[in-house]
Amino acid sequence: MFSTTVLSLFPEIFPGALGFSLVGKALEKGVWKLNSLQIREFATDKHKAVDDTPYGGGAGMVMRPDVLDLALTNAMQSQPNSQIVYFTPRGIPFNQKLAHELVKKDLIMICGRFEGVDERFLQAHDILEISLGDFVLSGGEIAAMAVLDACVRLLPDVIGSKESLNEESFAINGDFAGLIEYPHYTKPPIWNGQTVPEVLLSGNHASIKDWRLGQARDLTRKLRPDLWAQKHKSNGEENE
Numbered sequence: 001m002f003s004t005t006v007l008s009l010f011p012e013i014f015p016g017a018l019g020f021s022l023v024g025k026a027l028e029k030g031v032w033k034l035n036s037l038q039i040r041e042f043a044t045d046k047h048k049a050v051d052d053t054p055y056g057g058g059a060g061m062v063m064r065p066d067v068l069d070l071a072l073t074n075a076m077q078s079q080p081n082s083q084i085v086y087f088t089p090r091g092i093p094f095n096q097k098l099a100h101e102l103v104k105k106d107l108i109m110i111c112g113r114f115e116g117v118d119e120r121f122l123q124a125h126d127i128l129e130i131s132l133g134d135f136v137l138s139g140g141e142i143a144a145m146a147v148l149d150a151c152v153r154l155l156p157d158v159i160g161s162k163e164s165l166n167e168e169s170f171a172i173n174g175d176f177a178g179l180i181e182y183p184h185y186t187k188p189p190i191w192n193g194q195t196v197p198e199v200l201l202s203g204n205h206a207s208i209k210d211w212r213l214g215q216a217r218d219l220t221r222k223l224r225p226d227l228w229a230q231k232h233k234s235n236g237e238e239n240e
Helices: 021-028 065-078 096-102 119-124 141-152 162-167 205-223 225-234
Strands: 002-008 032-038 083-093 107-110 127-131
Touching: 002 065, 002 141, 021 032, 021 141, 032 065, 065 107, 065 119, 083 096, 083 141, 096 141, 107 141, 205 225
Parallel strands: 002 032, 002 107, 083 107, 083 127
Antiparallel strands: none
């Protein structure tokens, strides 16, 4: 079972969006497990302080290493071999490949607040620092939900069709690997004066796959030239 413990000052946020749809159903069925710990419970002073002013001055507050260490130690008692994750703008960019790697392990996720956490805490533990992108959130909780959603949907039996995973954006296996997804159409066949591409109505599955692959390539080349260049580089080809 894929097990996750989230350390947060706002554990009541969870499961939040993770309690709905396919990921939520998988949680109810016990396909994966989610625990949340209140970091403030591990503060040792009467005020339950989890942060303090930064040495050297400056705006904001910094989360204390001693409190975080006690919280992490508690989480590791039930998940001793987990990958520890901390969300920070300086972390490695999260992507589909990393999601495939993380879902193979149990996770302990640290959701920072304020200006971040004391650097000594990060240096004291083997922590994987992850960023969702070049922007700043108020805390790590939203990032944790996004990463968990991306991971859980990769578990067996969460998504109904394995083929869906191999044809969606950023797939890592199959003909569509490294591409963004092709366009989709559904009923009615004519809407707002626009029709569905004839090939999708042909019933010829080989032709449909060829069309979808061509569309995925064209869209990737047009909308994500960075991915297109990376795909050709990884294949040992020159960029078109």
